[in-house]
Amino acid sequence: MDLQLTDKVVLVTGGSKGIGYAIAKAFHQEGAKVAIVARGQEALNEAKAQLQDQIVTIQADMTKENEREQVISDVLDTYGTVDILVNNVGGSNGSTTAETDLDLFHEAFELNYFSAVHFSKLVLPYLKEKQSGSIINISSIFGRESGGKVTYNSAKAAMISFTKALADEAIKDGIRVNGVAPGSILHPSGNWQRRLDENPEKINQFVQDEIPAGRFGTADEVANVVTFLASEKASWVVGATLNVDGGQSKSNY
Template sequence: MDLGLKGKVAVVTGASRGIGERIARSLAAEGCRLVICARGEEALRGVAGAIERDGGEVLALPLDITAPDAPGRLVHATLERYGRLDVFVGNAGGNRRKPFVETTDDDWEAILDLNLKAHIRTSRAVVAPMKAAGGGAILFVASIFGREAGGANLSIYNTTKSALISVAKIMAVELAPYNIRVNTVAPGSIRFPGGSWDRRCKEDPEGMARFVAQNIPMGRFGTAEEVADVVTFLVSERASWVSGACVNVDGVQSHSLI
């Protein structure tokens, strides 16, 4: 199936490893020209090098997406390099895991900035060039814990991911007249090298085997590639009638009915 992405310009944040890296590489494989960003310059350059070795075209831009001037810098660099912007994937995110009563204002502000406000600011910046291009696609990487309760010690993470799904829905309504689609994906427990699930599996393989047996009906952790495949479809021309949706990528781990 031709996804209609060849020659499109895509921006991916948090692209130095894991899900963000695989999204970038999947989009490049479909013919997108890329701008990737993350705070870790060395790892980001490594991803860019891998994309280029596979024949892709990519600009690596080390930056902290939570900085107030980051969205403007990102869009300016994209337009200067390619002259257009068609796809924005907001993948950057993180967590400060602790009991609610122990969370601080700094904890909340830091994760709100990273998981929500950075996506909002960058989305505002990409809308104008997308309108100029005749349309586009915005996609946020949320979590199944934005659709349902994530359990103890996840008050900040749960709140920010729920908000991300919510704002995407309203953005989809408002941007529909401009042919700009907005969606989210909600990954479940995804294992990739260097990630938190990978670390836990190495530290406690028996405990993680029990976790999988109790929580993931498909019997294994998901992969970053599996998330990337869904993202690539959703930002493509083949998903032209999909907007305002949140798609679970979780091996039936989640329990929400909607």
């Protein structure tokens, strides 16, 4: 399917590895002009090499407001505009609510939630000017139900709510905002790969018990949904957060 994304300018946060890298690669394969931002320069260099230097890489700490502003400035300096934003950066910390310091809650929200809010606000004026564009927020099935660490779950729940709120505001300007909620995705740099290496019997049993499809998802399977949502093929999808989880979620919505 031709998604008609040729020459669209795409910014992917947390795009140097895992799901973010797969998203960047998928847009690149569709002919888009891709910029990825991440904190680690080594991973950025590797991503650039894998995509044969056909992307722009930006090193930044996305928990810092001034660095997020500089990222947008760099993208505009390079491409002159932005068409699609993918808020993918994320991570988990802490343990139980009682045992997790409040600072870690702030840290989790800054990375997982406020970075998405801020980047969205930064690109909105440029999307409004052209009366088109797309913002895709990568949350998690655990933004809808219990599972995982409380700091991460809370931030991803907020992201799902933000996605719908912003979508309703922005669609009048031709801007579509949607989300993707992955389930358990296996990729070399992820936690599931580490857990599988540490205890294959336990993790394989988890897959059989908890994922109806009987396997982990792949980063490419998430990326395929993201590129579709960003394209005009999904022109009537507004404010949705789609599960990409092989049936893992127990939620009815």
